[in-house]
Amino acid sequence: MADLKLTQVIKRFGDLETIHGIDLDIKDGEFVVFVGPSGCGKSTLLRMIAGLEEITDGDIHIDNECVTRVPASKRGVAMVFQSYALYPHMTVRENMGFGLKMAKVSKHEITRRVDEAAQILQLGPLLDRKPKALSGGQRQRVAIGRTIVRNPKVFLFDEPLSNLDAELRVKMRVEIAKLHGELRNTMIYVTHDQTEAMTLADKIVVLRSGNVEQVGSPLELYLNPANDFVAGFIGSPQMNFINCEVLAVTADMLRLRFPCGLETDMPAMTANVKAGDNLKLGIRPEHVLEDASGELVICVDVDVVEHLGGSTFVYADYAGDISMTLQVGGLSDINGKDKREISFNRHYCHLFNEAGKSIGLRKDALELKAAEKMLPMAG
Amino acid sequence: MSVKHLKTLGWYLFLTGIGYVFLFPLLFMLVSSLKPEQAIFADLYSIRAILPVGELSLDNYRQVFEKSNVSLYFWNSLFITVGTVIMGLFVNSLLAFTLSRMSWRGQKLVLAVVIALMIIPLEAIVVPLLLLASKLPSIGWEGGMLVLKSSWLNTLHVQMLPFVANSFFIFLFYQFFRDIPKDFDEAAELDGATPFQIYRHIIVPMSGPVFATVAILHFLLMWNQYIWPIMAVQGEDARPLMPGIQIFFGRQSSWGEIMAYASLVTLPVLAVFLMFQKKFVTSLAGAGIKG
Numbered sequence: 001m002a003d004l005k006l007t008q009v010i011k012r013f014g015d016l017e018t019i020h021g022i023d024l025d026i027k028d029g030e031f032v033v034f035v036g037p038s039g040c041g042k043s044t045l046l047r048m049i050a051g052l053e054e055i056t057d058g059d060i061h062i063d064n065e066c067v068t069r070v071p072a073s074k075r076g077v078a079m080v081f082q083s084y085a086l087y088p089h090m091t092v093r094e095n096m097g098f099g100l101k102m103a104k105v106s107k108h109e110i111t112r113r114v115d116e117a118a119q120i121l122q123l124g125p126l127l128d129r130k131p132k133a134l135s136g137g138q139r140q141r142v143a144i145g146r147t148i149v150r151n152p153k154v155f156l157f158d159e160p161l162s163n164l165d166a167e168l169r170v171k172m173r174v175e176i177a178k179l180h181g182e183l184r185n186t187m188i189y190v191t192h193d194q195t196e197a198m199t200l201a202d203k204i205v206v207l208r209s210g211n212v213e214q215v216g217s218p219l220e221l222y223l224n225p226a227n228d229f230v231a232g233f234i235g236s237p238q239m240n241f242i243n244c245e246v247l248a249v250t251a252d253m254l255r256l257r258f259p260c261g262l263e264t265d266m267p268a269m270t271a272n273v274k275a276g277d278n279l280k281l282g283i284r285p286e287h288v289l290e291d292a293s294g295e296l297v298i299c300v301d302v303d304v305v306e307h308l309g310g311s312t313f314v315y316a317d318y319a320g321d322i323s324m325t326l327q328v329g330g331l332s333d334i335n336g337k338d339k340r341e342i343s344f345n346r347h348y349c350h351l352f353n354e355a356g357k358s359i360g361l362r363k364d365a366l367e368l369k370a371a372e373k374m375l376p377m378a379g
Numbered sequence: 380m381s382v383k384h385l386k387t388l389g390w391y392l393f394l395t396g397i398g399y400v401f402l403f404p405l406l407f408m409l410v411s412s413l414k415p416e417q418a419i420f421a422d423l424y425s426i427r428a429i430l431p432v433g434e435l436s437l438d439n440y441r442q443v444f445e446k447s448n449v450s451l452y453f454w455n456s457l458f459i460t461v462g463t464v465i466m467g468l469f470v471n472s473l474l475a476f477t478l479s480r481m482s483w484r485g486q487k488l489v490l491a492v493v494i495a496l497m498i499i500p501l502e503a504i505v506v507p508l509l510l511l512a513s514k515l516p517s518i519g520w521e522g523g524m525l526v527l528k529s530s531w532l533n534t535l536h537v538q539m540l541p542f543v544a545n546s547f548f549i550f551l552f553y554q555f556f557r558d559i560p561k562d563f564d565e566a567a568e569l570d571g572a573t574p575f576q577i578y579r580h581i582i583v584p585m586s587g588p589v590f591a592t593v594a595i596l597h598f599l600l601m602w603n604q605y606i607w608p609i610m611a612v613q614g615e616d617a618r619p620l621m622p623g624i625q626i627f628f629g630r631q632s633s634w635g636e637i638m639a640y641a642s643l644v645t646l647p648v649l650a651v652f653l654m655f656q657k658k659f660v661t662s663l664a665g666a667g668i669k670g
Binding site for chain 1: 576
């Protein structure tokens with residue numbers, strides 16, 4: 001159990017800087033997920049915490065102790081690798097006990113701790129098998145078991161579920177969440193799958209090109225994304241973005257024009273906005289209505305309809321070149337290649353300036369209560 | 380018979396023919412070693428030359444043991460070969476491990492040198508090596524006493540130590556180790572293993588095929604050493620089998636006896652190869668050096 005603190009952590013490979021001065025505070029027992037697209041530096045950051053990658057500049061503290069120059073094995077961290085990295089010539093028991101053997105723990109104690117971890121993960125009957133005789137999910141559990149026996153201060157997971165099939169991934173995700181509930185250790189989890197991030201995390205760290213874009217709870221990120229990148233990354237399917245032009249600015253109101261000519265007022269923080277600016281309006285697929293009952297109505301050309309049973313995804317084009325996705329609960333009567341009106345309400349909208357930064361909407365003016373009511377659904 | 384069957388039959392005939400060409404000298408040697416001198420020549424131009432028929436006996440083998448110090452040569456060869464192979468497996472794999480899985484200053488240069496050394500044949504360095512060996516002092520037994528010798532010549536270790544490290548074997552190990560995912564090392568590093576423990580507990584147990592390949596190739600190389608022992612060893616005491624055959628040949632010996640000697644020299648190699656054949660073939664395919 002431990003706090004973790006990153007201070008201005010920088011990583012350079014030769015002249016190439018891949019992590020640009022990251023500050024991060026992780027509290028004891030927190031489940032933190034690093035999420036971002038491929039190449040954003042999330043795995044590098046995790047490996048720097050693990051001690052597998054040298055830190056070019058900055059400091060890492062675990063439990064108020066600076067571990068920047070401490071070797072990996074002495075940091076009190078344990079890691080689950082994407083490839084599991086189970087030693088193929090050792091049995092499950094030997095794999096799990098290898099760390100303790102290296103630490104010269106007595107055989108009796110190793111057996112006790114391996115059995116204990118095996119019980120938590122229901123690995124008992126598999127202890128004498130070699131990794132190649134295990135299924136993907138079992139291997140994954142052994143890899144986790146190997147970290148548990150070492151009783152580390154911090155657990156690190158490097159995309160641990162990416163090699164599993166979809167069904168097993170959901171199952172293991174639940175198991176990892178349960179495990180965190182039982183152990184209450186600090187855990188850091190790297191993934192590019194925002195669903196994993198949303199479901200597992202106490203705190204999500206969104207990374208892009210070696211920078212932290214936003215840190216917050218899953219719902220904070222979902223409801224109040226700091227920029228269009230976070231807005232697009234968190235939430236599935238992705239948020240819809242519509243370009244619109246600012247026609248007029250008053251103290252607490254923006255007059256916007258949509259590509260098809262629709263004009264509307266949007267109560268917002270207008271301090272840094274001026275007439276003539278191009279803004280991006282974001283609306284999540286689950287907040288778009290399939291009819292004209294909402295406040296803002298636009299006309300789209302339906303392209304493809306996917307019926308999933310419980311919900312329906314509708315892919316449509318708006319104003320010729322803007323792709324829109326709608327998520328409709330239950331079955332929808334929308335047909336492919338339809339031309340139809342869809343709508344949305346202002347209090348679900350997000351506005352971003354040209355640099356992508358969020359412009360706060362004045363929720364007070366947008367029936368705050370209505371928005372709060374929708375919170376459980378949003379999660 | 381369909382065209383497909385004919386093709387298969389053709390292939391089998393072709394392969395049998397090739398097999399015969401390669402097996403002929405071996406069979407001829409083994410069969411002749413069991414025959415008296417006249418029978419060898421009488422059978423020379425018929426299929427009987429490679430068939431164990433007629434008057435067969437182990438007389439030739441008996442003669443070899445009587446006329447030559449073959450058992451001493453055999454133990455010398457075995458000691459030199461096994462000793463060198465064991466030391467070689469350790470030294471060569473350890474260097475390959477540091478080259479492929481660790482990072483240190485000058486690593487790339489050392490790798491380049493190792494690769495460059497592969498093209499230098501023994502014949503090119505044998506004279507300077509002999510000069511060096513003749514100048515190196517060593518400790519050895521002589522007449523039941525420990526004495527300081529002024530040179531390495533006429534010893535067993537002069538036939539072993541120069542051949543322990545081998546750039547080709549280092550390269551084979553390097554190739555194999557390079558393909559083992561780094562995750563294993565990192566997992567072991569987090570488990571608290573030192574680099575040597577990673578080598579000992581993780582990499583070596585995972586590298587059975589390449590160890591088998593190098594063991595066989597190194598065994599053959601050492602067992603068949605000929606030029607170097609002839610140059611570096613004059614006396615009987617440290618002489619291995621291969622130069623022994625030359626000396627035996629030089630004496631008045633029958634062809635049957637020579638074939639018996641040759642069979643004695645060949646059989647251990649054949650046995651080792653057959654024992655490790657499966658691993659050897661897998662590893663050659665895996666190491667990407669087919670053919």
